[in-house]
Amino acid sequence: MIPEPGEGYVRLSPRKLLLDPVKAVGQMVVPLVIALVGISRSDTQFWPIILPLVVIGPLVLGALPWLTTHYRLTGTQIQVRSGVLNKTTSTAPLDRVRSVDLEASLMHRILGLQKVQIGTGVDDDRITLDALAAADAQALRTTLLTRRAVAEQQAVAAAGAVGHAAVGPTDLPDGLSPERPAGPATPSPPLSPPPVAPAVPLARIDWSWLRFAPFSLGRLVLVFGGLGVLSQFADDLPIWNQETATSAWHWLTQFAVAAIVVVLSVGALALWLVISVAGYVLQWWGFRLVREHGSLHLTSGLVTTRSITVEEAKVRGVEMTEPVLMRLVGGAELSTLATGVENGVTQVLPPCPRGVAVAVGEAVLERPGPLTGRLVEHGPRARRRAWFRQVRHALDAVVLLAVGWWWFDLTWWWLAAIGTALLALAAVAGQAQYRHLGHALAGDHLVAGSGTFARIRTVLETDGIIGWVVSQTWWQRRAGLADLTATTAAGTERVLVRDVRLDVAVALADRATPGLLSDFVGPAHGTA
Template structure:
């Protein structure tokens, strides 16, 4: 049994540590995901060749054993050739079976530590540690230890993100919960585009999977009968399709919320924030507060209509989301009531002290006229596209001309809403900017983190006396825009936000 002293992550006379040996057993269990489709396809092929059932079962069992053994051998070789160590200056990893690699990350380059554990690894007490350096290009962007035992992973996290210790005679601040999951928030889960397209996506993925496995659920005769029924009952077919799509999407949205945000809690530790989430696959992201450059309150249209919002961090060093991740790594909260989102944003970064909503300056009416013109232009393009299709292919039904008619009031409404959402302001520490309709975003950006300004003015903006001012920062998406602001006000905001930065480029009259 390992003692607590042996579990501490300290330099050991230059020695290298091994990954967790339990990984072999976990990998063998996870190999079932490969064994099942192989067995299904192999069974169908052999039965089609008139093999007896016992023979097919024997071959499938042998195939399963071979796959599981191959996975175990590969994982054993990977464990034998992988070593890591933590010194006073750097974290190092040596790996590679055929091609040896030596990765080294200086400790002062560590920006984030992400601990994940899927259900299988959780059952074996394992976790994957991903150490981010804040770089988003090349192979050096992340160092992964896959896997470590959970206590070792937690201790490594604490060591890598160790901040300045409290002075002698003072106690470290106790962990404080900033937000915890309220399952009532799941009512916001359907307020996303997933509800409307999720059914079609799931059906397409399921059909493709079954096709790969050799199952053809729909024959040509069935397709012909289905199409005949659709042509005979077009409105009923459309209603049934929409209802089925929304139902599947709704179930998927609820399940996705539960899996992504189950066990959610956001805590403040001394000098850092720690986010826990995940019902089946658990995630633990630790972010140093000195890396924070602001917060963003995001309100997609459907979520905003339902009175909800979510909070994201504007921080340096956050890695990019991977393909299998369903949520932005910068997300600090699930969808929640709007008022609570403002409170969490204030608690995280003090962006809006004592206020439930930021006080922002409205933009000139010329900005509204500009959006109305763009809305009309989009509808004109849509009408022209329908006209071209009708003239060239002569197959566009009469009711297709209703699309531009319906789109016009919708586009105008979104344009007016986008104008109402425009705003900017300056706080004691922050530049505040808000924009968007389909995706409204309010950002409080630390003025000390602004490293440059970009001033853009198109031909039409110049005629309207408007311009767009972009604050450049090393955090988040790299720049945050104050859209279509009056020319004098935009330059004044930039000059006051970071005194002296814009002065050499401003000609005063």
């Protein structure tokens, strides 16, 4: 049960006493195993002392957070007290609450608990309540978001009252005087919470989207991480020795090399299908995106459930990404660019059809066109820059390979073949990078196209632009090009328009934010 305004501090759910000891044991399992192995090899006279500590220690450490954490709601703040020796009090004004995210691991869900994270838009600091009963967590989220709206109404009303009180006889035309009531002033009625509008659904999971999972390579990082961990212990495995390796090699060489390659490729592909589909299901199970309480609310997750809130007033744009493999099957991903949220970029859609990403993006922007409109091309000089950039990277790699070939005295025709392949790949990458390059000004939104193999389109509200940076390298100056960067507090804090003509860059910035670059705009500048 969540506290009412004015009541005293309350504790978290008593079921936290079951949750934290399990978490403490999980964090201490490796030291405990080492300690037990050491005990088993030492004198048993210390067992009566050490074993109780091993058992009671996690229980005590798990109980301390519940005993020392209290929270309460006042009419204007949420306050959280925690700590044993160093007492800490965290407060957040209700009108500064920007997000209320809920998360529940498998253990949380078994115990009927949820973790609440309250963001105020100040850096990445959040107030965390771990853990509340699931019903209390949902009620607290609704209460905080509703009272945030009331607090904002009160602030607006107070500002209006101050402005009204500032009007005096000297502020009125000659011959007029303000009318004053004869009786005492009538107090303004208290503001009531705004009516709760029904949630507007924007998207929900469609399991036909599973076809996009194998074409999203983000989970390859997990595969490589697992292989790295395995390699650390491979030398200690009993089956990994010279005799076993020699026997396995002799067995493999009985078959044709082509057959071995085919079998290994099919096996790797099957493993990747299992990993990618399983990861997609675990992350996006029950996915639902709705608009409610003036925010975008995303819920998803099978084992660990997430409930993420992004205040729409802080959303300054969106970014649609089409990775190269996903583009082959018509897929895309969508993220919001916002201020006051962790990392600034929040993925609000799983890999899904491009049409769905466009529709949801336009619903968030409340404007059709920026994600599908035609971009202004940057011309042949920008194409040469894109080609030169990729070819230079390929030449750097060839030089490094040549040094290695010379050092190990290897056959040079292999280096020639690899170098030719790298240069051909660089040419393809340069052409792809130029094709994705472009910009546009769609009403009050700046649109920038970028990416090499992945096609990225970034849309930023011009109201969210706080400055411009025009930079030129020596090569760009010779080509008459520049990089135009729109600085913003949202997302990654910058939107880059690469390799655009200098006069077009200045004109584009002036059109997006009239008057900000007026000193740099002259009759010689072109239009964007």
